[in-house]
Amino acid sequence: MSEPTTTAPLEPEMLTTDPAISQRIADPELAERWRAYDWQLIPSTPLPPNMNLALDEVLTSRVGRGERPPTLRFWGWASPAVILGRFQSVRNEVNEETAAAHGIQIVRRISGGGAMLAEPEGAITYSIYAPEALIKGLSFAESYAFFDAWVIQALRRLGLEAWYAPLNDITASGGKIGGAAQARRWNAVLHHVTMAYQMNGELLSQVLRIGKEKLSDKGITSAAKRVGPLRQQTDLPRQAIIDHLTDVFRDEHGLTDGALLPEEIAEAEQLIKTRFGTKEWVYFLP
Amino acid sequence: MQGQYKTPGGKLVAVDFEVVDGQLRNVTVHGDFFLYPDDAFAALSGALEGAPAGLGEAALAERVRAAIPAGAELVGTSPEAIAIAVNRGLAGAKGIRA
Numbered sequence: 048m049s050e051p052t053t054t055a056p057l058e059p060e061m062l063t064t065d066p067a068i069s070q071r072i073a074d075p076e077l078a079e080r081w082r083a084y085d086w087q088l089i090p091s092t093p094l095p096p097n098m099n100l101a102l103d104e105v106l107t108s109r110v111g112r113g114e115r116p117p118t119l120r121f122w123g124w125a126s127p128a129v130i131l132g133r134f135q136s137v138r139n140e141v142n143e144e145t146a147a148a149h150g151i152q153i154v155r156r157i158s159g160g161g162a163m164l165a166e167p168e169g170a171i172t173y174s175i176y177a178p179e180a181l182i183k184g185l186s187f188a189e190s191y192a193f194f195d196a197w198v199i200q201a202l203r204r205l206g207l208e209a210w211y212a213p214l215n216d217i218t219a220s221g222g223k224i225g226g227a228a229q230a231r232r233w234n235a236v237l238h239h240v241t242m243a244y245q246m247n248g249e250l251l252s253q254v255l256r257i258g259k260e261k262l263s264d265k266g267i268t269s270a271a272k273r274v275g276p277l278r279q280q281t282d283l284p285r286q287a288i289i290d291h292l293t294d295v296f297r298d299e300h301g302l303t304d305g306a307l308l309p310e311e312i313a314e315a316e317q318l319i320k321t322r323f324g325t326k327e328w329v330y331f332l333p
Numbered sequence: 334m335q336g337q338y339k340t341p342g343g344k345l346v347a348v349d350f351e352v353v354d355g356q357l358r359n360v361t362v363h364g365d366f367f368l369y370p371d372d373a374f375a376a377l378s379g380a381l382e383g384a385p386a387g388l389g390e391a392a393l394a395e396r397v398r399a400a401i402p403a404g405a406e407l408v409g410t411s412p413e414a415i416a417i418a419v420n421r422g423l424a425g426a427k428g429i430r431a
C-alpha cells in the first residue's frame with residue numbers, strides 16, 4: 048500500500064492504487080448494497096465547528112438505531128478551525144498561539160486520522176452515516192475506498208485524473224485532494240472526508256506542526272506542496288463542485304432531499320456542552 | 334522524550350515518555366492512526382508503562398500486542414511501529430540517530 052508520488056495513469060476501472068482493493072470494491076454486489084437504502088441528503092449550512100462534530104455523533108447513533116435513514120451530509124463552516132484526530136496531541140499538532148491569533152478554534156473529532164485546517168470557503172467536507180451492514184465483510188482499507196468510490200467517479204467526470212491512495216487519501220495528478228476518517232459504533236459507521244478547495248499554504252504551515260517523520264514516505268519536504276486544492280485542479284466555484292458531487296451520489300446510489308431535525312440539533316447542542324466544547328475532550332491528549 | 338515512526342503508506346505514531354530508574358514512565362502514545370473501538374486506546378500507553386528501557390523492539394511490540402483487547406484493531410500503525418517509536422525516542426535522548 049504505497050502512496051504514489053508519480054502521475055502514472057491507472058486503468059480506468061482501477062479506482063485505487065491497490066489492485067486487490069480495486070478489484071474487491073468493483074464487485075457488483077457491493078453497488079447493490081448502496082441501493083438497498085433510501086439515502087437522505089442534508090445540504091450544507093454554515094455551522095460552528097463543534098456543531099459539525101457533535102452532529103456527526105448524533106447522526107451516526109441515530110442511523111445505527113434506525114431512527115434516521117442512512118444519510119449524506121455536506122458540512123458548512125461558520126468559522127475556521129483545526130480539527131484534531133481522536134488520538135492526536137494538541138501541542139504536537141498545533142501551534143496554539145498562532146491559531147488563537149488567527150481566530151482559529153481547536154476542536155477534536157470522534158474519528159482517528161490527522162489534523163486538518165478548515166476555513167469557511169477553503170474546504171469541502173461531507174459525512175456519510177451508514178449501517179454497518181453496508182460494509183460487512185470488507186477490510187478497513189477496502190471499506191475506505193468503497194465509501195469514496197463515487198467521489199473518485201465524480202472527480203473523473205470533472206476531467207481530473209483522480210484515484211484513491213489507501214489507506215485514506217483522495218488524490219489526483221495535480222496533488223492530494225483530501226483524506227477520509229471513520230468512526231464505528233452503535234452498529235453504524237461514520238465515514239467523513241475533507242477535501243481542500245483552496246489553501247492558504249502559509250497559514251497551514253504556521254498553524255499545523257507537520258514534522259519530517261510525517262512526510263518521510265512522501266518524497267517531499269512540505270505538506271502544503273503535496274496538496275492540490277480542487278479550485279486549482281478544476282477552476283470551478285466551490286458550490287458547483289458540491290452540487291456535482293451531490294448529483295453523482297444521487298445517480299450512483301440514489302438520494303432524497305432532507306434536513307436536520309430540530310431534535311437532532313438540540314441533542315447536538317447538549318453534546319457540545321457535555322463533551323465537544325469541554326477542555327477534557329479537546330485536551331484529552333494535551 | 335519523544336520518538337516517532339511513520340509506517341510507510343500508513344500513519345504516524347508518536348510515543349512521549351520518561352525513563353525513571355530504567356523503566357518507561359508517563360507514557361503517552363498518540364498520532365494520526367485509527368483504532369477500533371476507540372476505548373481500547375488507553376491499553377496502548379498502559380502496555381508500555383513500566384517496561385524496562387532496555388527491552389528490545391520485539392519484546393516491546395509483544396507487550397503492546399498482548400495489551401490490545403480481543404476484537405480491537407489498530408489501523409495504519411502496529412505494535413512494531415510503536416516499539417520502533419520508543420527505541421527512536423531512547424536513541425534520540427542519547428544523541429544517537431535511530
